[in-house]
Amino acid sequence: MSDKHLSDVNTLRERARQHVENGAVTEGYNADREQVLRLLNESLATELVCVLRYKRHYFMANGLKASVAADEFLEHATQEAEHADKLAERIVQLGGEPEFNPDLLSKHSHAQYVAGNTLKEMVYEDLVAERIAIDSYREIIQYIGDKDPTTRRLFEEILAQEEEHADDMADILNDL
Ligand SMILES: [Fe+2]
Numbered sequence: 001m002s003d004k005h006l007s008d009v010n011t012l013r014e015r016a017r018q019h020v021e022n023g024a025v026t027e028g029y030n031a032d033r034e035q036v037l038r039l040l041n042e043s044l045a046t047e048l049v050c051v052l053r054y055k056r057h058y059f060m061a062n063g064l065k066a067s068v069a070a071d072e073f074l075e076h077a078t079q080e081a082e083h084a085d086k087l088a089e090r091i092v093q094l095g096g097e098p099e100f101n102p103d104l105l106s107k108h109s110h111a112q113y114v115a116g117n118t119l120k121e122m123v124y125e126d127l128v129a130e131r132i133a134i135d136s137y138r139e140i141i142q143y144i145g146d147k148d149p150t151t152r153r154l155f156e157e158i159l160a161q162e163e164e165h166a167d168d169m170a171d172i173l174n175d176l
């Protein structure tokens with residue numbers, strides 16, 4: 001078995017003392033940090049736009065007395081907000097700044113904010129947005145590869161939940 005990728009303990013100890021001000025970002029960080037930060041911020045924008053869209057759909061569906069859909073919209077809004085928090089936390093760990101400027105959110109977001117008038121339109125647009133997020137997160141995971149395992153794992157966890165969201169919306173759409 002080759003050990004050429006394993007650093008000896010002295011090298012590890014020496015490297016850890018270099019650029020201590022970079023916190024969690026060590027000399028062995030293999031990814032393009034600027035690029036990873038850009039992808040994290042675009043994903044943060046995507047999640048925040050999804051929170052807003054699901055919130056609107058929750059309140060509108062409540063007005064339409066569509067309680068099953070409303071419950072799902074609210075649950076999704078809460079989970080998208082959790083995704084946003086985790087992405088923002090990772091951005092800071094990597095020495096970046098999470099972008100929360102509302103003027104920039106819809107420009108950076110991959111998924112769109114579509115208000116939707118009828119319940120069917122709302123569910124349809126949510127399904128489309130989830131499908132955009134799924135494809136975009138899958139590509140990001142492939143791009144990161146084994147260069148930044150923590151960020152990749154975060155995207156894998158989020159992706160799994162987006163797939164559940166898409167499935168939920170597809171089920172509701174079928175019943176409408
Ligand atoms: Fe999400």
Ligand SMILES: [Fe+2]
Pocket residue numbers: 050076080130133161162165166
């Ligand atoms: Fe989602």
